[in-house]
Amino acid sequence: MLVVKKLLQYTPCDVSDALVKYGVSNGGYIPNLVKQSGPDSTVVGQAYTVLYAAKSDPRPAIKESYIDIIPQGAVLVMALAPELQLPHAPYVRVNNALYGGLMSTRASYRGAAGSVILGRIRDLDEHRELKYPVWSYGVGSTAPGPVVKVVGINVPVEIRVQLMEIDKDFETIKVNAGDYIVADKNGAVVLNQGHPKFHDILEYIPKRVAADTLVSEDIKKGKPAAESQKQRRANL
């Protein structure tokens, strides 16, 4: 809870700066998500993961409704099995919406912090009326039931994303249940709970934010950006 309180003061960009400092070159950023609803402030919570697979997948469907057991304060992270993902737009092979307004209504009632849907959502107005924060790749009109089923709750999920290297197809971002999700209009970042430098990362964030506030003041007074950045970040 303390970690959540701390992170609520910052943005995903601040968290990414710290992750880059500690060797995560993509800054933990989960690309291609669009903020669809909710207030402007940063959303932070521990990931509550839900994994969808094709109806033909050999794994049995989970009987329990994932939304009825979502913990207070959690961020729902909903992903499709890797074989249903694409590194390029539209990012998933599934055109049915994975998630809708009734799910947000229940999540909001249970005090969840937000929902990050790595696929399509429907019922846009309902999420917006609830002022409940939802991110997704896109929108849709059809419910998930005819094509996919939930096969995992609080299991690690893998997100296939495009890479710069032309000889590699994709890289995989992993989200484990309990990892910290920090999201706003810039998108969503995952801070792995098990990162060996987790506490250093948390300590670095305010120092870097303070330095960059001074850089901003310098620039507004006419100082060249590169010179100020070099000076103000010298000891970081």
Ligand SMILES: O=C([O-])CC(=O)C(=O)O
């Ligand atoms: O009905 C569904 O399966 C999803 C949906 O639209 C909702 O949660 O409102």
Ligand code: NI
């Ligand atoms: Ni609906």
